[in-house]
Amino acid sequence: MTIGVYIHGESALHRVAPGGKLVALLILGTLIILVGNPFALAALLVAVLGLYRLAGLSLRTAWQQLRPALFLFAILFAVQWAYHGPLEGAVVIARFVILILFAALVSLTTRVSDMLDTVMSAVRPLAHVGISPTKVGLAFALxxxxxxxxxxxxxxxxxxxxxxxxxxxxxxIAIPLIVRTLKMATEIGDAIEARSFDPDDARKFAIRRAKRSRPAALQSDTRKETL
Structure with missing residues (x-):
């Protein structure tokens, strides 16, 4: 799975605004829960694979997004088959496959920096209620x-x-993975806290530094225009 990896391209999907892609992913993730017809899910799967081709990506690239999750798919299918039958198991797996493929497609055709800027812009109105856009962006990046x-x-x-x-x-497999993930999250949190890192302060410092590094001529022109 290549979440967070951008593949350069000039396709129509690459040119779509990051906000539009994220909204489409949110809508798809919400609506696909309501779709239980295997034929409708098959049509959605074909459509997503068609988007891969439209973006100039091969079907092999699409397969690489699914291969790491095959073991989890097998477990989910077995559980669903045991409790609800093979058809329901296939429906659940199809939903996961479509969502993973579409999420990976968004990542492959969108720079992470652009996604972060979009997320921070969307959260910025919530700054009035104490939610920091830069901290949300940091969490998203991590x-x-x-x-x-x-x-x-x-x-x-x-x-x-x-x-x-x-x-x-x-x-x-699940228990050691959960333990390792929690340990890694704790170590990262401790490292951030030990450095007293505040993304809001870092952003303000970066803005001040960018202003100070502007060419002297540009600053002079700005002062003249102000006068």
């Missing part, structure tokens, strides 16, 4: 950054448990 890290941790744990003959035990 989430994107550590999705591939968690995927790597999952692969390492699965290989280790396979050597012990426990590759079919979801508990033997």
């Amino acid at each position: 989430a994107i950054r550590f999705i591939p890290v968690i995927a790597e941790q999952f692969a390492e744990i699965r290989e280790a448990q396979r050597a012990r003959g426990l590759e079919r035990s979801y508990r033997a």
Whole structure:
């Protein structure tokens, strides 16, 4: 899965505003829960794969987004089959496949910096109620950054448990993964706190530094225009 990795391109999807893509992802994630018809889900899957081709991305790229989650798909399908039957299991997996593919497509065709700017702009009106846009942007950036890290941790744990003959035990994989993720989150939080890092202060410092680094001629012209 290549969440957070941007592939340069000149397609129509690359030129769509990041806000439009994120809104489309939000709408799709909400509406797909209401879709239970296998044929409708199949049509959505074909449409998403068509968007990959429209963006100039190969179907192999689409497959690479799904391959790390195949083990989880197998577990989910088995659970759904046991409780609700194979058809419901296929519907649940189809929903996850469509969402993962579309989310990855948004990431592959949008720079992370553009997504962060969009998220921070959307949250900025909430600054009046005490919600910091820069802190929300930091959380969003960390989430994107550590999705591939968690995927790597999952692969390492699965290989280790396979050597012990426990590759079919979801508990033997899920519990160590949760423990590692929580430990990593705690270490990152401690590191940020130890440095007294405040994204709001960092942003203000960056703005002041950018103003000071402007060419002297530009500052002079600005003063003349003000006078």
